[in-house]
Amino acid sequence: MDNRYKPDASARMRKLYRLAGVSLGLLFILQAALNISLRLTFHVTTPDFKGIIKNLTEEREELKRELNISDAKTSDSETMIKNLTEESDEMKRKLNISDARTAHFKAMIKNLTEEREELKRKLNIFDARTAHFKAMIKNLTEEREELKRKLNIFDNYIQQRWVYFKHSFYYISSTTKSWQDSRNDCLQRGADLVIINSKEEQEFMRQFKQRTWIGLTDRETEGTWRWVDGTLLNTSYWATGEPNSYQGRDEDCGEIRFYGSENSWNDASCTSQKYWICEKTVAF
Incomplete structure (x- = not known):
């Protein structure tokens, strides 16, 4: 092979070094750009973790406080539920007693109503008889008065020698x-x-x-x-x-x-x- 076409080893190395240097330079530039970009990005979009933590801590404390209040309320509610349950049971017991009394009173009312109707029936009969007797008494009284009137007339005529x-x-x-x-x-x-x-x-x-x-x-x-x-x-x-x-x-x-x-x-x-x-x- 012709030696014209065989590169020089030192020249070749120099190219490699230049290429490596350029690559490293580009890397440094890219790194620098990346750092700048990251700083800008971090500065713009990163939340305020301290504020967040502070808020979360305050919310946690508030929740704990509310939870304590809730627990107290739960305890009060349980007490109220217990009391209401006892009151409900007492009312049920009284209601059962009341139902028994109601049944007794209903029976009494039924009996009294029947007695009242029977008394009304008898009273109607009595009233009818009373009306009948009153009519008889009225008629007899009128007849008596008429007889007295006639007797007076009769006596008057007899005294005057009438027959x-x-x-x-x-x-x-x-x-x-x-x-x-x-x-x-x-x-x-x-x-x-x-x-x-x-x-x-x-x-x-x-x-x-x-x-x-x-x-x-x-x-x-x-x-x-x-x-x-x-x-x-x-x-x-x-x-x-x-x-x-x-x-x-x-x-x-x-x-x-x-x-x-x-x-x-x-x-x-x-x-x-x-x-x-x-x-x-x-x-x-």
Whole structure:
């Protein structure tokens, strides 16, 4: 091989040294740049560890203090829970007693309610009976008062010499008058001359055994006999041959003459003086 092309060993070494020196220089420059960069970076982004530590320490102490408070509170809470539990158990015990009493009271209330309803039922019956008795007493009282009233009327008429027969009072005079005067006397007494409506009343009139005027006349229309209340004569008890206007006399008024027989009536002159019978009907 040609020696021109073989490098010199010393030259080659010198190149290596230069290359190494340059490399070392570059390394120093890079190191310096890196140091500067690190200082800048550390200065800008590194936290304040002392402040952080201080804050963390303060937070730790605060947490410990709060923890102590919490522990105290926990202890108080446990005491409260214990007390509440005991109170709850006591209330449950009392509630059980109360439930028992409530059941007892409910039973008592039920019984009393049933008794009340039974008493109300009996009271209603009693009230109904009382109302019935009150009505009876009221009716009896009214009847008693009515009887007293009638008795007073009866006594009053009896004292004035009236006689009672079948819902009517009869007054038999002790003097004699004409038919019209006799009727006027009856009217003054609140009555009128007797009207005979039945066989029983006719028999009752005969018992007085007196010739007496009765409330019968044909003065308005001859031959048409009417009672003093205006009603026509239907059932009569004329004696045989009566009425006859004896010997042509004006005999327009009726009397009981033949009281010994059932047919006892006679027509007579209205001016004749005779006893009379008044009748007053009383609704008893």
